[in-house]
Amino acid sequence: MxxxxxxxxxxxxxxRDESVKQFIACQYERLSTYLGHIPKEKYVTRFIELDQRGYVWKDKVYQQIVEEYKICGISWEALLRDYKNKFKNHCxxxxxxxxxxxxxxxxxxxxxxxxxxxxxxxxxxxxxxxxxxxxxxxxxxxxxxxxxxxxxxxxxxxxxxxxxxxxxxxxxxxxxxxxxxxxxxxxxxxxxxxxxxxxxxxxxxxxxxxxxxxxxxxxxxxx
The missing domain is CATH 3.40.50.1000 (HAD superfamily/HAD-like)
Structure with a gap:
């Protein structure tokens, strides 16, 4: 029984797959001042690749993205804080x-x-x-x-x-x-x-x- x-x-x-897609696209739009030099589709796709469906924590993901795309004006720590604070809005x-x-x-x-x-x-x-x-x-x-x-x-x-x-x-x-x-x-x-x-x-x-x-x-x- x-x-x-x-x-x-x-x-x-x-x-989670759909939630991540919605969040990361929204993050790109909100922080386009710092991310706008990266094509949106490339930013979204690369994040999803590095994330490995949640099995890689986001500190590693954002460090890699900041380094790869030479993001200036915003740190990987700030991007991580944004993830922690805003992801819940896209569940x-x-x-x-x-x-x-x-x-x-x-x-x-x-x-x-x-x-x-x-x-x-x-x-x-x-x-x-x-x-x-x-x-x-x-x-x-x-x-x-x-x-x-x-x-x-x-x-x-x-x-x-x-x-x-x-x-x-x-x-x-x-x-x-x-x-x-x-x-x-x-x-x-x-x-x-x-x-x-x-x-x-x-x-x-x-x-x-x-x-x-x-x-x-x-x-x-x-x-």
């Missing part, structure tokens, strides 16, 4: 996010989240999606001192939700950090399909968040 669903954030609930949810969360609440499913990243930055993004109130527990790696795929952060989330591993599923887009890591602690791993990977071994695969409530119903009917 599934009593709890725990989610990843970036790439699962938050459409794009995946389709049916709120509908899914409300459907799970109606099923009396407790909800948790585990996300890697910097504490306040990630919390700002969660709040920007207007979903904080739906969650019974939110764990952010910086604040927890551990990060996925460390099994301890999954165990900590389960403890906070007061559920056993076999009573919970984890939904995420990363095959190793999300799906396999959750399976290792005894949870069912649900892969939210991402075109970056193929042939992911998961207990279940969803392409749209709205599939999750019906998946829970099906699992519980069989248990």
């Amino acid at each position: 599934i009593k709890s669903v725990i989610f990843d954030l970036d790439g699962t609930l938050l459409d 794009v949810p995946f389709p049916n996010l709120i509908e899914m969360l409300e459907a799970l609440q109606k099923q009396y499913i407790s909800l948790g989240m585990i996300t890697n990243g910097y504490g306040q930055f990630q919390m700002d993004n969660i709040e920007a999606l207007c979903i904080t109130s739906y969650f019974d527990s939110i764990l952010i790696s910086e604040w927890e001192g551990i990060k996925k795929p460390n099994p301890e952060i999954f165990k900590r989330a389960l403890h906070k939700l007061n559920v056993l591993p076999n009573e919970s599923i984890f939904v995420g887009d990363h095959p190793e950090n999300d799906v396999y890591a959750a399976q290792k602690v005894g949870m069912k791993g649900v892969w939210k399909k991402d075109l970056q990977w193929n042939d992911v071994e998961a207990d279940f695969i969803v392409t749209n968040l709205i599939e999750v409530p019906s998946l829970i119903e099906q699992i519980n009917l069989k248990s």
